[in-house]
Amino acid sequence: MADPMRIRAQVAGDKATVRVLMSHEMETGQRKDSAGKVIPAWFIQDVTAAINGKTVLTAQWGPSVAKNPFLQFTVRGAKAGDKITVSWADNRGDKRTDETTVS
């Protein structure tokens, strides 16, 4: 299991800004190790964000997203106390879901 994500959701007016920091290697499949062998690609493919259980954003990522990916988005109509859930799945089938409360 991968390390937990760090999620912060802050209200500004009638919307909430959500910042997510995921912990992932994001190997491109282009790099070679010291023995000259290609390091296989390993990256997050799917990201989903939900507010109070309702999916508001889905994203597909390629290997050119940076290591330990950062994502920022804004949810309309969110208020303090709402639950934000973010989950990802990588190309090896590993998954992680984390939750935070809007403040």
Next chain:
Amino acid sequence: MQTRREILSRSATVVGLLATAGMLPKTVLAAWSQAAFEAKNMADAVKALGGGAPVESKDVTITGPDIAENGAVVPVGCATALPGVKRMLLLVEKNPNALAAVFDVTDAVETNFSTRVKMGQTSNVIAVAMMGDGKVLFAQKEIKVTLGGCGG
């Protein structure tokens, strides 16, 4: 002559092997747009996602630094104020595979995303907005990279 026990334990091993070798492709999610992520340029990537020819637009914005010291971590943002956006794409033109990210937008989120990408070399980064009515709009910005973030 094999005993029943031997046969059973062997078949268990075979099942175990199948699970490790055979299960891997199944875990790859079908929703991931393989063709789009293998595209070498913007037009192909947009086409693979079912869009028409992209048109440059002032209503789409791409933000990022003019010069990135480290190509491994380049903060970029894509945004548009237009209503009716279906999808937002983020591409790095000169990376081996141009497409970096696809965001499927719903009404509950603003079409304003920030993330960080890797860049192999100085290149244009492109934000593409695929509209609900079939229009495809884009904006681009050149980011100079002094140290590449791809390859080794």
